[in-house]
Amino acid sequence: MTMPLPPRAVRRCHHPVNLFHSTVYFSPEFAEELAGVGIADRHAAYFAGRAAAMGAVGAGTVAAAFYNFNHALIARHLPAVWETASPADVLAARLRAADRTVRRLLGDAVDSAGMAEAAGLALRAAEGCTRHARPLYAAHADLPVPDAPHLAYWHAATLLREHRGDAHLAALLSAGLDPLEAVVSHAATGIGISPRWVLASRGWERSDWDAAVERLRARGLMDAEGALTEAGAALREEVEDHTDRMDTAPYAHLGAAGVERLTELAKGFLRQAAAAGAFPRGLTDGD
Numbered sequence: 140m141t142m143p144l145p146p147r148a149v150r151r152c153h154h155p156v157n158l159f160h161s162t163v164y165f166s167p168e169f170a171e172e173l174a175g176v177g178i179a180d181r182h183a184a185y186f187a188g189r190a191a192a193m194g195a196v197g198a199g200t201v202a203a204a205f206y207n208f209n210h211a212l213i214a215r216h217l218p219a220v221w222e223t224a225s226p227a228d229v230l231a232a233r234l235r236a237a238d239r240t241v242r243r244l245l246g247d248a249v250d251s252a253g254m255a256e257a258a259g260l261a262l263r264a265a266e267g268c269t270r271h272a273r274p275l276y277a278a279h280a281d282l283p284v285p286d287a288p289h290l291a292y293w294h295a296a297t298l299l300r301e302h303r304g305d306a307h308l309a310a311l312l313s314a315g316l317d318p319l320e321a322v323v324s325h326a327a328t329g330i331g332i333s334p335r336w337v338l339a340s341r342g343w344e345r346s347d348w349d350a351a352v353e354r355l356r357a358r359g360l361m362d363a364e365g366a367l368t369e370a371g372a373a374l375r376e377e378v379e380d381h382t383d384r385m386d387t388a389p390y391a392h393l394g395a396a397g398v399e400r401l402t403e404l405a406k407g408f409l410r411q412a413a414a415a416g417a418f419p420r421g422l423t424d425g426d
Contacts, residue, residue: 143395144387144390144391144395144398145395147383148390148395148398148399148402149383149386149387149390149398150379150383151402152390152398152401152402152405153299153300153303153386153390155402155405155406155408155409156261156296156299156300156401156405157296157299157300157303158409159292159293159296159405159408159409159412160293160296160297160299160300161300162240162241162244162412162417162418163233163236163237163240163241163293164185164188164189165417165418165419166236166239166240166243166417168235168236168239168240168243169184169188169233169236169240170184171236172232172233172235172236172239173187173188173224173229173232173233173236175232176223176224176228176229176232177223177224178220178223178224178229180216182212182215182216182340182342183216183217183220186201186205186208186213186216186217186220187216187217187220187221187224187226187229188229188232188233188236189205189275190204190205190217191226191227191229191230191233192226192230192275192278192279192281192282193226193274193275193278194226194278195218195221195225195226196217196218197217197218198210198213198214198216198217198218200274201213201217203274204274204275204305206308206311206318206321207318207319207321207322207337207341208318208341208342209341209342209343209347211342212341212342213342230282234285234290237290237293238287238289238290241289241290241293242289243415244411244412244415244416244417245289245408245411245412245415248408248411249287249288249289250288250289253404253407253408254288254289254292254408255288256400256404257288257292257401257404257405257408258288258289258291258292258295260393260397260400260401260404261291261292261295261296261298261299261401261405262284262291262294262295263392263393263397264295264299264389264390264392264393264397264398264401265280265295265298265299265302265389266389266392267388267389267390267391267392267393268280268298268299268302268388268389269302269388272305272309273301273302273305273306274305275301275304275305276298276301276302276304276305279294279297279298279301280298282294292408296405299389302386302389303382303386306382306385306386307378307382309381309385310378310379310381310382310385311378313381314374314377314378314381315358316374316378317351317354319343319347319348319350319351320351320354320355322337322341322351323348323351323352323355323361324355324360324361324367324371324374324375325375327361327365327366327367327371328367328372328375334348352365355371359371360374
């Protein structure tokens with residue numbers, strides 16, 4: 140008989156897997172490889188790098204799939220970026236960046252038995268993912284699995300990240316949180332990225348941020364000091380619970396013991412990557 144997953148097991152496993160996936164987009168190797176195919180602007184590189192699996196899409200598609208970026212910022216770069224490099228060129232550059240980044244951050248661990256085990260577990264979990272209503276996941280699910288274990292693990296982490304991410308957008312919509320309200324309320328939990336980083340990377344102005352705060356206050360979700368009210372904290376928790384429910388399938392497919400082991404391995408690789416400087420200072424308010 141299949142053992143049920145412990146409470147919050149989905150979230151606990153996804154968190155280190157997702158953060159490992161994200162290390163590539165913060166890395167100098169990613170910037171170098173994208174510049175090597177002609178995309179030197181950091182915003183253009185990120186939009187192209189993450190969207191390339193969907194093909195030569197425009198700003199509207201990316202705004203819908205990425206959710207919390209200002210459409211105007213995306214439109215400065217897409218679809219024009221595809222005249223510089225094709226989606227296939229970008230995907231190849233991204234995989235080279237992943238190889239270089241993970242090797243730098245983890246060293247000999249890329250060839251360890253633990254890495255091979257993590258790749259197998261994460262790929263097994265991804266077998267339980269579903270394509271319907273999940274555009275970013277579905278696009279990445281059509282990509283081939285790399286042979287090298289560390290790249291197979293990063294690929295599987297990408298699948299699991301985008302599968303949950305697509306579900307998370309549905310949860311945000313259900314909660315009535317628009318793109319910037321979602322970011323503002325998440326930052327107010329104390330675990331989101333810093334407002335300064337949001338404004339620098341998402342294309343919003345401070346006035347946009349302040350207007351989102353006022354909308355949340357009007358709904359009784361934030362107080363006069365910018366902290367979440369009891370209702371706001373409850374709504375954010377329901378968003379995460381809703382996301383967990385829509386993201387259970389891959390982890391249920393892996394099974395409780397597999398989820399526990401993948402969580403253990405993923406946390407270990409993430410700690411090593413973070414210690415090697417995987418994430419920029421100032422990303423969160425605690426930095």
